[in-house]
Structure formats: C-alpha cells, structure tokens
Amino acid sequence: MRLLPLVATTLMLALGSAAIAQVPPAKVIETRQANYKQMGKAFKAIRDQYSSGSPDIAVIQKNAAIIASLAPQITSWFPAGTGASAGKTEALPAIWEKPADFKAAANRLVTESAKLKTLADAGDLAATGAQVKAVGASCGGCHDSFKKKDD
Ligand code: HEC
Secondary structure: OOHHHHHHHHHHHHHHHHHHHOOOHHHHHHHHHHHHHHHHHHHHHHHHHHHOOOOOHHHHHHHHHHHHHHHHHHHHHOOOOOOHHHOOOOEOOHHHHOHHHHHHHHHHHHHHHHHHHHHHHOOOHHHHHHHHHHHHHHHHHHHHHHEOOOO
16 A cells, blocks of 8 residues: 555645744744855855955855755745734745746746756856856846845
C-alpha cells in the first residue's frame, strides 16, 4: 500500500504550513528583512570582488550560493497580513494585490541567481561578472514595483 506514506507526507506538509502561519506577523517581517540583509551582503561581497581589481572566485562562489539558495524562498516570506499594518516594513501592498507579478519578479531572480552560481562554480570570472548585472537588474526590477523607496 503506497498511499499511506503519501498521506503522511501530505499531513506533515499541512501541519508544517499551519506552524508557519502561527509565527507572529511582526516576527515574519523581522525574519524576511534579516534574509534580505543577508542577500544584500552577499551581493555586495560579489560586487566588491569585481571592483577590487583581483576578484577571488572562492568568495564569489560562496556568496553566489547564498543568493541562489535564498531566492527560491522569497515568495514564502510574504504571508498575507505581513504588510504595513503588521509592523515597520518597506513591502508595498502590490505584493498581495498582484501576486502573479510578484511571483514572476521572484522567479526572475531564481533564474538569474542560479545562472550566476553555475558560472561562478565553473570558474568563469568574465561570464560571472556579466551575470552579476543580470542579477542586479532582477533585484532592482522587484524593488521598483514592490518595495517602498528608501527615504
Ligand atoms: C521579488 C521581489 C524582490 C527581489 C527579487 C529582491 N528583493 Fe530585496 N526586497 C524586496 C522587498 C519587498 C523588500 C522589503 C522587505 C520589508 O521591508 O519587509 C526588500 C528589502 C531588501 C533589503 C532591505 C532589508 C532591510 O530591511 O534592511 C535589501 C538589502 C534587499 N532587499 C536586497 C536585495 C538584493 C541584493 C536582491 C537581489 C540579489 C533583492 N533584494 C531581490 C523585494 C525583493
């Protein structure tokens, strides 16, 4: 009977998402901002390598892996009810009003950051450097539509 493990897995997944739903909204905001800070730090570390004049591929690989592993999580960082009414956040209401557009913006980073990691792992400094621009455009593309401007 192969159905039972499947039922058990489905149940575990359901319980898992129930547990996530119970995290207080202010905590969800705090956690996602910490995740984005980590992403920002990793991206800066990569750009710093290129502006240093003697880029260290190991540093680039490590930080490309961080971005590539965080990117697929992004859409899970924005459960309903974690907008401005729940705390101090730069997340715009458009995230919840246009979920398909938001998901597309997140997917763009998933694709571009995976490419970045592949190129970095292959040790191709020039191609990785060009791909850094594509990744930056994915960050900016989402921020333009879904993140409040810093003021
Ligand atoms: C799909 C949308 C999306 C993508 C892609 C995205 N961001 Fe963001 N980012 C946001 C939103 C929304 C916030 C505001 C979060 C909040 O304040 O709750 C944010 C916040 C941030 C912050 C501020 C964190 C803080 O509170 O101090 C940094 C830094 C950041 N992003 C860096 C990046 C970098 C670097 C990339 C690309 C590698 C990136 N983001 C890609 C949507 C995105």
